[in-house]
Amino acid sequence: MILLLEICLLSFGLMASSEASIPPNARLHIEELNNYYQKTTEGADLFDGKPLFWGRLDGFEKPEQKLLMTIILDAYNRILTQMQNETEDADVQKKLIKVKEYLDRLKLHYFSDKHNKLKTQASEVMALKETDPLVQRKALFELIKVYHEADNLKDTSVQNHRNRRQAKGSRKHQSKS
Numbered sequence: 001m002i003l004l005l006e007i008c009l010l011s012f013g014l015m016a017s018s019e020a021s022i023p024p025n026a027r028l029h030i031e032e033l034n035n036y037y038q039k040t041t042e043g044a045d046l047f048d049g050k051p052l053f054w055g056r057l058d059g060f061e062k063p064e065q066k067l068l069m070t071i072i073l074d075a076y077n078r079i080l081t082q083m084q085n086e087t088e089d090a091d092v093q094k095k096l097i098k099v100k101e102y103l104d105r106l107k108l109h110y111f112s113d114k115h116n117k118l119k120t121q122a123s124e125v126m127a128l129k130e131t132d133p134l135v136q137r138k139a140l141f142e143l144i145k146v147y148h149e150a151d152n153l154k155d156t157s158v159q160n161h162r163n164r165r166q167a168k169g170s171r172k173h174q175s176k177s
Contacts (some may be wrong), residue, residue, distance in 0.1 A: 027100040029095045036074075036092055037083075073107045086112040 022030075053072050057065040077100055084096040128135050 018155075022103060024097060029099050029102075033092065033099065035097050036089075066111055067115050067118055070107060070111050071119055073103055074119070076103055 053075070056072065057068055065149060080096050080100050080103075084093050084100075087093055087096075130136070
């Protein structure tokens, strides 16, 4: 029991320190919205072990995390807008608007416009129609240039690891001979 209490206190301490930068009014609005939706939503299982956003930044470098975070913040904006459109409670609508304003400020102050441009470019590439003959011909026409660009951008740490592994294997082979 004491171990469980210690784990809870440790977890709460980590959560408290990671949430310390949230403005008090934003935190209050979010908590009130959580309470409202917990009371009004029947049968919703929030704790199914599959978070929507938490943990998605793990394993990425800082620039990649920033790009992914702008996408996550945009998703929050769309979700909160949908919730705002669905509710008839004026107080809830106001709180949703306020939370969206806090998220917009966060995005504006901490994430460069370059991330939005990258997101737009990625969306455009993802929207290409693979079945369109013109897209197919253009893709083939540009493939050599794109392949060369991709080769220049490759992760050298992966190649270095592969080279070390191959060198190690050849040394073992030579020592057996």
